[in-house]
Amino acid sequence: MALLSPPSQMDYYRVLGLDPKLQLDRNELQQLFYQRSRELHPDRFARAEASVRDAALLESSLLNDAYRTLRDPLARAEYVLKQGGFDISLQGTKDVPPELLEEVFELNMALEELKAGDESARPQLTTARDNFEAMLAQSSIELDKLFTAYDAAPGEESLKPIRALLNRRRYIQNLLRDVNGYLSN
Amino acid sequence: MAYSEKVVDHYTNPRNVGSMDKNDPHVGTGMVGAPECGDVMKLQIKVDPISGIIEDAKFKTFGCGSAIASSSLATEWLKGKTVDQAMEIKNTEIVNELALPPVKVHCSVLAEDAIKAAITDYKKKAVSTPALV
DSSP: OOOOOOOGOOOOHHTTTTTSSSSSHHHHHHHHHHHHHHOOOOOGTTTTTTHHHHHHHHHHHHHHHHHHHHTSSSHHHHHHHHHHOTTSSSTTTTOHHHHHHHHHHHHHHHHHHHHHGGGGGHHHHHHHHHHHHHHHHHOOOOOOOOHHHHHHSSSSHHHHHHHHHHHHHHHHHHHHHHHHHOOOO | OOOOOHHHHHSSSSSBBOOOOSSSSEEEEEEEEEETTTEEEEOOOEEETTTTEEEEEEEESSSOOOHHHHHHHHHHTTOBBBHHHHTTOOOHHHHHHHHHOOGGGHHHHHHHHHHHHHHHHHHHHHHGGGOOO
């Protein structure tokens, strides 16, 4: 069975037999996952040599990680960014556009003022929450466009705006968490 | 995780919180952020154009205790230094002074980045305003 290569040579797309695209069809992804899962099922290797059996198990575990990561658009984008050298945990890749920092700073200032106020600030906070949620929804639409652009021309230049957008989303999500935390008190 | 006494002190009693007019030609503004934890830090310096000495420093940070303490400490250290001396401040000195644990080292890096960004902004203004050089 032409099945196994060392894990270091594999990636999430390869284990599923997919082209490394950011736009993926969820149903197709699921079908491929089921198909590969059947091919790698331990029952099929019950009588195989130990080394083959172990390798199948390893690939099966990789397949599960791959499916879990690729079916979620955000996790998928983070994965592709990481493969492309845009890992957020690395120095130098966390450059945030200055205007976004300004915006996040202003939003934090507003939030702080509202927190310092009294119960009458609650409606304003609710409005702020709605705004943040709208921003997140808007960023999902933008992300979709950036995915399409990346697939048409993969490379560093098309990864940069994705990195920036995911950074922005993270800031907004943190703000949203703060607002929600305050509102539930 | 337990914060050191110095971190708690800076966090509960932050020094030099505030902001200055970023359009003032003697003021340099640095705005930096760490998206993975959502921190944003604004640090400003006011430089005496004759002596090149930082006469005032202000900050405003949204983030964890270590980020606030790192920027608070940075503003204290900046005052009285020349711009060139300020450029030499290393995040490791902040880590040592505040006894930051390894997971919080990035907060000190953020503070160092903010100092450098503020100085860069000031210098850029000084170049475009010949009378200041």
